[in-house]
Amino acid sequence: MKRLQRLRATAALRDLVSEVGFGRAQLVQPLFVVEGLSAPEAVPGLGDNHRLPLARLGERVARDLEAGVRQFMLFAVPAAKQAGGFDPAFAGRAIETVMARSGGRATLWVDTCLCSHTASGHCCLHDARGRQDLPGTLAELAKLARAYADAGADGIAPSDMNDGRVAHLRAALDAAGHGLVPIMSYSSKFASGFYGPFRVAADSAPQHGDRRGYQLDVRSARDAYAASVRCAEEGADLLMVKPGMSSIDLIAGIGARTGLPVGAYQVSGEYAGLTLLAREGLADFDAALLESWYVMRRAGAAFIVTYGARLAGALGLP
Ligand SMILES: [Zn+2]
Numbered sequence: 001m002k003r004l005q006r007l008r009a010t011a012a013l014r015d016l017v018s019e020v021g022f023g024r025a026q027l028v029q030p031l032f033v034v035e036g037l038s039a040p041e042a043v044p045g046l047g048d049n050h051r052l053p054l055a056r057l058g059e060r061v062a063r064d065l066e067a068g069v070r071q072f073m074l075f076a077v078p079a080a081k082q083a084g085g086f087d088p089a090f091a092g093r094a095i096e097t098v099m100a101r102s103g104g105r106a107t108l109w110v111d112t113c114l115c116s117h118t119a120s121g122h123c124c125l126h127d128a129r130g131r132q133d134l135p136g137t138l139a140e141l142a143k144l145a146r147a148y149a150d151a152g153a154d155g156i157a158p159s160d161m162n163d164g165r166v167a168h169l170r171a172a173l174d175a176a177g178h179g180l181v182p183i184m185s186y187s188s189k190f191a192s193g194f195y196g197p198f199r200v201a202a203d204s205a206p207q208h209g210d211r212r213g214y215q216l217d218v219r220s221a222r223d224a225y226a227a228s229v230r231c232a233e234e235g236a237d238l239l240m241v242k243p244g245m246s247s248i249d250l251i252a253g254i255g256a257r258t259g260l261p262v263g264a265y266q267v268s269g270e271y272a273g274l275t276l277l278a279r280e281g282l283a284d285f286d287a288a289l290l291e292s293w294y295v296m297r298r299a300g301a302a303f304i305v306t307y308g309a310r311l312a313g314a315l316g317l318p
Pocket of ligand 1: 113
């Protein structure tokens with residue numbers, strides 16, 4: 001009799017034939033640092049992920065390193081909200097803080113976008129008539145990316161979804177002597193209902209309209225592939241789908257079309273879904289979190305950005 005169950009009988013047999021294994025080296029831990037805060041602030045649904053004052057960032061990084069985190073994604077939120085002319089100084093201090101603590105043990109990616117800077121909460125600038133100002137947007141993004149690399153960031157992670165930004169950032173980094181600083185592009189990022197807790201964490205809710213003019217429409221895989229292929233052509237080193245769990249159908253196809261590693265961002269609403277289920281007694285959080293990671297790996301994700309990266313060691317990941 002054909003018994004598929006035979007190889008499921010013991011943990012050792014299941015381990016023997018498992019097709020995906022991964023560990024802390026493939027997980028990226030987000031960090032939120034907010035200018036002007038005096039104490040850490042909880043973010044609804046995100047468990048042990050807080051909005052941190054700069055003075056508390058170093059100790060958080062130290063504890064995360066202790067827990068085996070080896071990749072960070074930094075979101076630096078400046079106090080000033082403006083129409084343009086953004087100041088990268090606060091992010092620069094945060095980058096220097098992380099780099100001083102990590103001492104080369106971790107890789108620091110810095111999320112690069114305008115929505116924590118703009119008074120509008122949008123990821124681009126607008127002209128006086130309310131139209132997207134693409135040249136101005138690209139110039140500001142390049143200025144920020146260059147400043148982050150100057151401050152010591154290991155990698156730049158543009159999350160804005162504006163046309164042409166990867167090519168623009170690559171050229172700017174190269175011209176500034178940062179030819180070896182990689183770009184992890186949020187290359188297929190959808191307009192999504194799963195970003196709620198993040199917008200609280202990063203002060204980045206749009207103050208008018210929405211982001212459907214530049215983020216992807218969930219109904220189109222074609223556009224999602226095209227966006228990642230273009231990022232690859234423009235010089236991205238790593239690609240990403242976002243939200244991760246609801247985009248797993250695209251990961252393998254993007255990898256096949258580009259030949260690049262494709263990661264998945266388990267976004268705030270997806271992660272909060274797990275914490276809230278567990279809070280209601282409707283799920284075993286640890287088991288559900290691991291399951292979600294395994295599924296993204298099974299779908300082909302090279303790496304996973306997740307608010308639970310710092311928990312991975314306690315969950316038994318190598
Ligand atoms: Zn943005």
